[in-house]
Structure formats: C-alpha cells, structure tokens
Amino acid sequence: MDIQDLAGRIQNGERRALARAITLVESGRSDHRAQAGELLEALKPAGRQALRIGLSGTPGVGKSTFIEAFGMHLIAQGLRVAVLAVDPSSARSGGSILGDKTRMESLSRERNAFIRPSPSQAQMGGVARRTREAVALCEAAGFDVVLIETVGVGQSETVVAEMSDLFLLLIAPAGGDELQGVKRGIMEIADLILVNKADGALKDTATRTCADYAGALRLLRKRPQDPEGFPKALTVSAVTEDGLEKAWGEMQALSDWRRENGHWDRRRADQARHWFEEEVRLRLLAALDKPAARAALSSLGQDVAGGQMSPSHAAEQMLDLLGTSQAG
Ligand code: GDP
Numbered sequence: 001m002d003i004q005d006l007a008g009r010i011q012n013g014e015r016r017a018l019a020r021a022i023t024l025v026e027s028g029r030s031d032h033r034a035q036a037g038e039l040l041e042a043l044k045p046a047g048r049q050a051l052r053i054g055l056s057g058t059p060g061v062g063k064s065t066f067i068e069a070f071g072m073h074l075i076a077q078g079l080r081v082a083v084l085a086v087d088p089s090s091a092r093s094g095g096s097i098l099g100d101k102t103r104m105e106s107l108s109r110e111r112n113a114f115i116r117p118s119p120s121q122a123q124m125g126g127v128a129r130r131t132r133e134a135v136a137l138c139e140a141a142g143f144d145v146v147l148i149e150t151v152g153v154g155q156s157e158t159v160v161a162e163m164s165d166l167f168l169l170l171i172a173p174a175g176g177d178e179l180q181g182v183k184r185g186i187m188e189i190a191d192l193i194l195v196n197k198a199d200g201a202l203k204d205t206a207t208r209t210c211a212d213y214a215g216a217l218r219l220l221r222k223r224p225q226d227p228e229g230f231p232k233a234l235t236v237s238a239v240t241e242d243g244l245e246k247a248w249g250e251m252q253a254l255s256d257w258r259r260e261n262g263h264w265d266r267r268r269a270d271q272a273r274h275w276f277e278e279e280v281r282l283r284l285l286a287a288l289d290k291p292a293a294r295a296a297l298s299s300l301g302q303d304v305a306g307g308q309m310s311p312s313h314a315a316e317q318m319l320d321l322l323g324t325s326q327a328g
Helices: 003-011 015-026 030-046 063-076 088-093 105-109 124-140 156-161 184-189 200-218 244-260 263-288 291-305 311-322
Strands: 051-057 081-086 113-116 145-151 166-171 192-195 232-235
Touching: 003 015, 003 030, 003 124, 015 030, 015 113, 015 124, 030 124, 051 063, 051 156, 051 244, 063 081, 063 105, 063 145, 063 244, 081 124, 081 156, 105 113, 124 145, 124 156, 124 263, 145 156, 156 166, 156 184, 166 184, 166 244, 192 200, 192 244, 200 232, 232 244, 244 263, 263 291, 263 311, 291 311
Parallel strands: 051 145, 051 166, 081 113, 081 145, 166 192, 192 232
Antiparallel strands: none
C-alpha cells in the first residue's frame, strides 16, 4: 500500500480513502499497525483541527435521532460532519448497539457526512486507540465537526471525553425529581446536558427535568475551563429540531471562549499526554501477551508459588526479560 498516496487522497477529502485508512487503524496486524503509524505521521504536518464533540446517553434517549438532525443542521450551514462510535457492548458481546449505519439514514446519504460504526474489538483499550486515530484521520480529511458517540455505560464516556473538545450528555425527560441515576462522574465531565424529547406530551416534563439538572450543575465545583454559566442544561427535540440551533450556539460560544483563553490548546495537550501514557500501557500489556513472556510468567509464577522466589524478585526478572527493568 502506498501510504503517501493514501495520505494525499485523505487530505483531498476522499471518503473511500478515509474509510480505508480507518480500516487500517482498526487492524491488529503488526504490519498494519506500522502502516497506520506511518500514515498518521504523514498527515500530522497539515495540522487541521475539527471541533470534536463527544456525545453520550443511555439506549433509547435519542442519540441517533439527535445526531441525524444535528448533523443535517450543521451540513445545512456548509459544514462537513463525521460521526464515529465507541460501543462498549461490542467489546463484551461482539454485537453492536451503536453505530449501525441505517440509524442515520439522511445523514448517511450526505456528501458532506461520513459515518463510521464502531468496530467489534476485544477490549476497550483497542477501541479507544482506534477511535482516537480515526478522529485524527477525519481531521486530516478536513471535517469541521467530528461527533463521537457512545452509550452511557461503563468507562466509555470517560474515554470519549478524553478525546473530545466538548462533551454532551443526552438525557430523557423523567417525572419526579429523580436525576435518573446519572452518576456524578459523568455530570462532572459534561459541558452541556441536553434534555431530549422536549416536544408534545413530554415537553413540560422535559422543562422540569432540565431545571433539575441545571440546579444540580450549579452545585458542582466550578471548573477552570468554563466561562460563567457553564456547564449548562438545555431542552432540545431531535424530532421537531427545537433547540438545536441554540445548542449549537452554546457549543460555539464555549469552544470560542476556550480557544481565546488558552484552555483549548491546554486540553488537547493534556489529552495527547494522556494517550501517550495509555499507549505505553497498552504496549506493555501486549508485550506481556507474547508467547515467550507468557511462558516466563508461568514459570516464574511457579517459583513464586513454590516459595523459591519472592514476588518482587520474580517481577524484576520478568521486567528484565521484557527489557523494561526499572531502577528503584
Ligand atoms: P438511541 O438509542 O439513543 O440512539 O435512540 P434513538 O435515536 O434510536 O431514539 C429512540 C426512540 O426515541 C425512537 O423511537 C425515536 O423516535 C425517539 N426519539 C428520539 N428523539 C426524540 C425526540 O426528540 N422526541 C420524541 N418525541 N421522540 C424522540
């Protein structure tokens, strides 16, 4: 494969080249990994930046309906939109509850949209790496907005927040004052909480739910990366499209403020550092999985179990074998 040629075609915005490149970064084969690395390096100098928007919500809250309506809204303004999915369910079951192309029918037909479903992969670490690299590829292909969608379970929203400039949490209207068991952790990473389905019979409930969340957000510690009034809760309807323009306006206001105040660059720099460390961890784990390493692990484990060697001495030997023995 001619990597320079592929890089050129991606930079020309050719969607087939982009799809092919994402397949390359998804591959676990070591020759593909090497080519993917070369490709990402080749694309780096162009330095194009998209607005990366993470989006999370439980199944049925309206994520795909929202992405379809919001994506079409952005495209109508002349923007190019890519949609990627991080599906934690595929890691467990091999099945997928996200990223099915047929979920966003009009958007998937748009020339200025690119939709990529989540791959089924063995572990979250691999999915995170693939998505992060796919985001970089979409940026290189000149997309203005990259939406990264995930289901609100497990660690996936933290992973998505770590690769996003803005993080949206989609919520369904709920009766009473229950905050739908939304964990504090996810409230703390949200920049905008969007209470969806604020239409028809659900409109009043949605307005009340939104007020509840606005109240809860005010109780959170103020974050340095936020101007006055953020994080915010808003009502939207993905079906009637009410509130979408306002939500987009808030996203722009927030990202403009962060750019002007140095938070944008700092966040990206922190994220790059985080992913570098994550990559080191992944590679160490992969090195441990090689046959020779497994054999050594097993035989040293026997020595430790039999009392011939202390756990830390055995660990030292193991790290020596991996060539990563640490001093101190
Ligand atoms: P996802 O699982 O989060 O992707 O949710 P979907 O987008 O598939 O939506 C789940 C259901 O909620 C579907 O029946 C949608 O038609 C409905 N839905 C989504 N958005 C809205 C909305 O804004 N208003 C109303 N009334 N229903 C909606």
